[in-house]
Amino acid sequence: MIDYIMAFLVGGLICAVGQILMDFTPLSPAHILVVFVTLGAILSGLGLYQPLIDLAGAGASVPLPGFGHTLVKGVMEEVNKSGALGILTGGLKATAAGITAAIVFGYIMALIFNPKPK
Amino acid sequence: MAVKKLGAQTVKFQNPPSIIATATVVGPVEGKGPLRNYFDLILGDFKFQEKSWEKAEKKMLKEAVEMAVKKSGVPSDKIEYFIAGDLLNQIISASFAARELGYPFLGIYGACSTVAEGLGIGAMLVDGGYADNIVVGTSSHFCSAERQYRFPLELGNQRPPTAQRTVTGAGAAVISTKNQNPRITYVTTGKVIDMGAVDPNDMGSAMAPAAVDTIVMHLEDSKRTPEDYDLIVTGDLASVGKDIAQKLMLQKGIDVSNKYTDCGLLIYSPEQDVHAGGSGCACAAVVTFGYIFNEMQKGRYNKILIVATGALMNSTIVQQGETIPCIAHAVALENL
Amino acid sequence: MAKITQDQKDYQELVKNSKPKPPYLKNLVMAFLVGGLICVIGQLILNFYISLGLESTKEAPSATSATLVFLGAFLTGLGVYDKIGKRAGAGSIVPITGFANSIVAPAMEFKSEGYVFGVAAKMFVVAGPVLVYGIASSALIGLIYYVVKF
The missing domain is CATH 3.40.47.40 (Stage V sporulation protein AD)
Known part of the structure; x- marks a missing residue:
């Protein structure tokens, strides 16, 4: 049960920070997503994001900074395993499932559905 | 001449x-x-x-x-x-x-x-x-x-x-050229006015100064006052831009409060989820050609000043950091 | 860019003061609740995959991401996700389901321009920058890591 509560709190907080950036700065949602993914990558590089994942599980991995973290974690592991080439291969290797799913499901949904005006 | x-x-x-x-x-x-x-x-x-x-x-x-x-x-x-x-x-x-x-x-x-x-x-x-x-x-x-x-x-x-x-x-x-009401009596062509707006989600306040400039020029050129009109209607300033336009006119000593409205406010009801109101070319067009034209034919209004407003930009130039230039043209419609 | 004049500055000040403000508190609470809820769903899916025997640090999270992406994409197709987004704001933009939404929405929208220049080319108009900055910064950090380590 505690893992759900932590996921809710941490995930909610990360999104709330995003909302504050949206409402109080001139940044567009696209800018905020870019900031978040980069920030996740940097925190991960500094070794600060893994503890958050350990604490909150999906609460830290589902929001976009988690994507930056997965990329960096993948790069670092791959560098450990295969040296410099890992810089180029590790990130996409670790995130392949999410990215491929996005492209495949994205394409299928676009085939099936049409946008609905409100 | x-x-x-x-x-x-x-x-x-x-x-x-x-x-x-x-x-x-x-x-x-x-x-x-x-x-x-x-x-x-x-x-x-x-x-x-x-x-x-x-x-x-x-x-x-x-x-x-x-x-x-x-x-x-x-x-x-x-x-x-x-x-x-x-x-x-x-x-x-x-x-x-x-x-x-x-x-x-x-x-x-x-x-x-x-x-x-x-x-x-x-x-x-x-x-x-x-x-x-x-x-x-x-x-x-x-x-x-x-x-x-x-x-x-x-x-x-x-x-x-x-x-x-x-x-x-x-x-x-x-x-x-047919002899029939309503008629177009005056036209005031607006200048491009840029008051430094950058927010593409707030067109009303970007366009308000252009509307005010054209209204002021129209009154000056035609030697008319707001009292000469039954209604002054701006195009698509909606709730945010309309309030600002009214403020700007008051600053210039023009009080239009009792006869001023905006097509962007007329077209939707407040219960409809449209934020500040309507915009787009059709906004001023369908309100003018639908509502205003009909009410003039019925004689409820006899003298109306339409001030249609436009924001002259596209997303490319806004992304390049330019401010948004705007324009307004005024057309006086009258039953003679 | 044209130089900003004093008149423009004064006017923008007037606009700032007369603009209606977004409902800050409501937006914040909704973003927190919906964002938190999406993460709880993520945790449910994660625990489910772990209970199926998937390895808990890599396989299960990958499968969770793919599942959430599917859900985000499907809800976008159904025309539901933008309704959630209208209320939740960042709460449904920041989670990975929002990433899926940002891919499906333009892909659907530009279908009228064909399957190559429409669907495929426009798919990443919103999500592309996230990939570019995410992947580029991870490579840069990897380079620094490599230099420091070896």
Whole structure:
């Protein structure tokens, strides 16, 4: 049960920070997503994001900074395993499932559905 | 000597051209709004039996023009000019409607001020003796405007309270030398005014200074006061821009509070989820050609100043960090 | 860019003061609740995959991401996700389901321009920058890591 509560709190907080950036700065949602993914990558590089994942599980991995973290974690592991080439291969290797799913499901949904005006 | 010119920016017509017929087509959301009984055709869906939003917009414009011409009783081959514009790149709604209508075509671009620009040019051609019958039209479509200026429809983003909804619709009017009310008596052509707005989600406050500048110039040139009008109607400033425009006019000592309204506020009811109100070329067009034209024919209003406003930008130039230039044109409609 | 004049500055000040403000508190609460809820759903899916025997640090999170992407894409197709987004704001933009939404929405929208220049080319208009900055910064950090380590 505690893992759900932590996921809710941490995930909610990360999104709330995003909302504050949206409402109080001139940044567009696209800018905020870019900031978040980069920030996740940097925190991960500094070794600060893994503890958050350990604490909150999906609460830290589902929001976009988690994507930056997965990329960096993948790069670092791959560098450990295969040296410099890992810089180029590790990130996409670790995130392949999410990215491929996005492209495949994205394409299928676009085939099936049409946008609905409100 | 330009005998019909008054002051810096205004013309006064010698034989004020008549608007002999109008027609309006609107989308489903506008069709649920408070002006629904004034429109000629309310669409049940956004596609109008077409395959894309752009094609639906073109069809609305064509339909509105055909209806207006039919109502006017002017034979199709006696229409000497078709003056039209819209928001889509290279004004394709207007030119593609013109392709099917077959009238001599003048394409114009004034963003959401297009309806006033068209009426102005049309009236000048008629009073200048260059034509007896002209049809003027414009259109906009919520979906085609969204995808061109903003985001895909299904993107889950939040709109700020200053955002406006592009009116889905088209309006057309036949201007003629016929002796009939209402008439176009004055036209004041606006200057491009840029007060440094950068927020594409807040067009009302970007355009308000242009509207005020044109109203001030119109009153100055024509030596009229707001008391000369039953109603002063801006195009699509909506709630945010209208309040600011009113403030700016008061600063200049012009009090219009009891006779000032805005098409962007008239077209939707407050219960409709449209944020600040309506916008788009069709906003001023369907309100003017639907509501105002009808109420003038009935004699409820006899002197109205239409001040259609437009933001002259596209997303490329805004991304390059430019501020948003705006324009407003004023057209005085009167029962003589 | 044209130089900003004093008049423009004064006017923008007036606009700032007369603009209606977004409902800050409501937006914040909704973003927190919906964002938190999406993460709880993520945790449910994660625990489910772990209970199926998937390895808990790599396989299960990958499968969770793919599942959430599917859900985000499907809800976008149904026309539901933008309704959630209208209320939740960042709460449904920041989670990975929002990433899926930002891919499906333009892909659907530009279908009218064909399957190559429409669907495929426009798919990443919103999500592309996230990939570019995410992947580029991870490579840069990897380079620094490599230099420091070896």
